[in-house]
Amino acid sequence: MANKNLNKAKEAKKDEFYTQLEDINNELRHYREHFRGKTVLCNCDDPRVSNFFKYFAYNFEFLGLKKLIATCYKSQDANLFSEGTSEQAVYLVYEGDKNGNNIPDDEEIEVLPLKGDGDFRSTECIEFLKESDIVVTNPPFSLFREYVTQLVKYDKKFLIIGNMNAISTKEIFPLFMNNQVWFGASIHSGDRKFWVPDDYELDAAGCGVDETGRKYIRVKGVRWYTNLDYKERNEDLILYKSYNPDDYPTYENYDAIDVSKTSDIPMDYFGKMGVPISFLDKYNPFQFEILGIANGSELGVECGISSNLNESEFRSLVKENSNLRRGKVCYRDKNGKLQVLYNRIIIRRKQ
Structure with missing residues (x-):
């Protein structure tokens, strides 16, 4: 490589x-x-x-x-x-x-x-x-x-x-x-x-x-x-998908939904979203606000992307997936398995 x-x-x-x-x-x-x-x-x-x-x-x-x-x-x-x-x-x-x-x-x-x-x-x-x-x-x-x-x-x-x-x-x-x-x-x-x-x-x-x-x-x-x-x-990213909870899982340890591809950002959702780093290729500061980064390092914690669970709940998730740590986000897939994500940038649409 x-x-x-x-x-x-x-x-x-x-x-x-x-x-x-x-x-x-x-x-x-x-x-x-x-x-x-x-x-x-x-x-x-x-x-x-x-x-x-x-x-x-x-x-x-x-x-x-x-x-x-x-x-x-x-x-x-x-x-x-x-x-x-x-x-x-x-x-x-x-x-x-x-x-x-x-x-x-x-x-x-x-x-x-x-x-x-x-x-x-x-x-x-x-x-x-x-x-x-x-x-x-x-x-x-x-x-x-x-x-x-x-x-x-x-x-x-x-x-x-x-x-x-x-x-x-x-x-x-x-x-x-x-x-x-x-x-x-x-x-x-x-x-x-x-x-x-x-x-x-x-x-x-x-x-x-x-x-x-x-x-x-x-x-x-x-x-x-x-x-x-x-x-x-400064050109708006064209959004065409509609939000539904089946396609956009909510994180287990942070109040946001996961969007796996920038092109899948829903046009009718204005809450917090986790998107890949490649989102920054399309980022328009007049359309979106960057709230933080969930990358599992101290940076993620400093930017407010730490777990919203208590210590006992957090440790329970870590037992399921040892890749989870403070400053990372995770969700359950359709089979109930805990998925811990690599870098996610947390964003929100501007109204």
Whole structure:
């Protein structure tokens, strides 16, 4: 499985996944009005292989940008820019076309050394963050929560790539719940192809080498995370099913019904509902309210999704199904068997 490689990357801190230009373009086209007159920072970028700097440099005038900055972590290629850059962390600055050919020529791009290693948490990289208006990049998956926390701390607009499972963490989910972060417009299912370094081990299905000799990996559950608004986000989800208790079981330990698929949300029910995480692909904050998450961790308890049973009743259910714990929800199927659910987001329709 491709996700096996993703987990290995997390363990080894080997997070050099390079996004395809097609995926960048498909997402960025939804936000063009946000970029005029803005300084864009790509602070987890390697312009030798990353397409983020390329996208913004070639679309600089079209988007009406003010400045483009990219920080590069420890350049390994001595021939990348000039002699003596091997193992040198650098930053790039581009302020638009100067010679009228509408192409970001080498002489128009400043390439300057960094004092440190280019880590986004370093003092000098934080100074670039302060200068920027919008951050767009593919941050290290293993540091995703820390990365988002920094963006929120400095009150930055952003459009970044991450795994959708990150939303069930204590750093990320409250941002969704409070309408501070949401999923982007273009990716709602399937896997995505990322280029990886030449020394990356390819030992899982879905990985390979393309016709040019570049290695790639396919990763499931990838999403764009953003706090930039776009039109489709405010469109109502069309509901067509009617509520009946046979199709929507009530949880044994929480006052809500279970909805197994987002498309099955009943149009005539306004109580609490538990829905899959994939609901966030269709979430319209004017149509629904997010109340919490039932994922069995402390986050679920903190968000109010703890059992409404007393201790004796709760322990009795645990004896039936040992997977049940505080912060998870369960219901009885039509055969009376206790079903303990994986992550469920608790929502309610707005009237």
